Amino acid sequence: MSRVYNFSAGPAALPEPVLRKAAAEMLDWCGSGQSVMEMSHRGPDYMSIHAQAQQDLRDLLNIPDSYKILFLQGGGTTQFEMVPINLLRGKGKADYVITGEWSKRAAQEARAFCQVNVVADSANAKGQHTFVPKQSDWKLKKDAAYVHVCTNETLGGVEYHWTPDTGKVPLVADMSSHILSKQIDVSKYGLIYAGAQKNIGPAGLVLVIVREDLIGHAVPTPPPMFNYKVHADHDSMLNTPPTYSIYMAGLVFQWLKQQGGVAEMEKRNIQKANLLYDALDRLPFYSTKVNKGDRSRMNVPFTLPDARLDEAFLAGAKERGMVQLKGHRLIGGMRASIYNAMPLSGVETLVAYLNEFAQKNG
Numbered sequence: 001m002s003r004v005y006n007f008s009a010g011p012a013a014l015p016e017p018v019l020r021k022a023a024a025e026m027l028d029w030c031g032s033g034q035s036v037m038e039m040s041h042r043g044p045d046y047m048s049i050h051a052q053a054q055q056d057l058r059d060l061l062n063i064p065d066s067y068k069i070l071f072l073q074g075g076g077t078t079q080f081e082m083v084p085i086n087l088l089r090g091k092g093k094a095d096y097v098i099t100g101e102w103s104k105r106a107a108q109e110a111r112a113f114c115q116v117n118v119v120a121d122s123a124n125a126k127g128q129h130t131f132v133p134k135q136s137d138w139k140l141k142k143d144a145a146y147v148h149v150c151t152n153e154t155l156g157g158v159e160y161h162w163t164p165d166t167g168k169v170p171l172v173a174d175m176s177s178h179i180l181s182k183q184i185d186v187s188k189y190g191l192i193y194a195g196a197q198k199n200i201g202p203a204g205l206v207l208v209i210v211r212e213d214l215i216g217h218a219v220p221t222p223p224p225m226f227n228y229k230v231h232a233d234h235d236s237m238l239n240t241p242p243t244y245s246i247y248m249a250g251l252v253f254q255w256l257k258q259q260g261g262v263a264e265m266e267k268r269n270i271q272k273a274n275l276l277y278d279a280l281d282r283l284p285f286y287s288t289k290v291n292k293g294d295r296s297r298m299n300v301p302f303t304l305p306d307a308r309l310d311e312a313f314l315a316g317a318k319e320r321g322m323v324q325l326k327g328h329r330l331i332g333g334m335r336a337s338i339y340n341a342m343p344l345s346g347v348e349t350l351v352a353y354l355n356e357f358a359q360k361n362g
């Protein structure tokens, strides 16, 4: 068996030890005589998996007791709607900071529910986003229900390396593509959400971490599946949860703890990102667009000098065991996603290939 280095933005590579453990437990989870996929979500075996995953996530991110952890479905996209439905709390407006495609989409969806104030937008004349606007340039409104940011833009590769201070107005963050990649202070946020399929586990699960006092004030009569309070009251089991995705996420949380937790991941991620960006900066053959201070450690977009070389670059990468380096169709070029599960050796292999390809074609 030979596994590839998978640079996909999501669904993305998972840690190999996690996949091996899942494989070993596939037919018989801990002597239960059944796969986790076959278990009733109301039975004690699954309930213990569910509770352990929640506790491990709480430990990993130091989530205070005053925050609820919800395991929901519908992806990050459904959160674009659930956030305004639940957090407007009678206020008619919310602030959005636009740093790329995902924050733009979140703002667009919120327009169905409230007045959206775009307090900063980093788009240039071509509609590209290459930096995070400084908070001193944000035009925040004191009476906004919340401030929404996307702290890592998966397409453009723009990441916040600082935490906005929005005072009494709750800060809401889409962390889909960098949650658990670095230490964060959860208490600075009103709500954090993240689709699982990048840095956590398989698709089908979205995490919501929400300060308890912010829930229970949804717009009148929201459908129960769109109400955080209902999900919190049912411990994320209002209906059948995505049990296998939660189990896999739980295995990833255990793996993270064994590796030394989020602090250790942050160290490794800095090392991997520096290695890759240093090569891209050193070799004039490649270009990057994002301001150095706002570069994502998870998603690294870059371009070759001529798009006609793209196919050859991707074919050569595949021959060397590296896949999914093609950039998003909206941005073009290449993108290497190097989440927690990408080993240093994967980035080293890519850097060696970057050198080789530039030498041959430069």
Ligand code: PMP
Residues within 6 Å of the ligand: 010, 074, 075, 076, 077, 078, 102, 150, 152, 153, 154, 155, 174, 175, 176, 177, 195
């Ligand atoms: N937010 C971000 C930052 C994303 O990268 C994505 C997916 N690429 C989404 C939201 C949407 O997630 P989903 O496809 O799970 O709805």
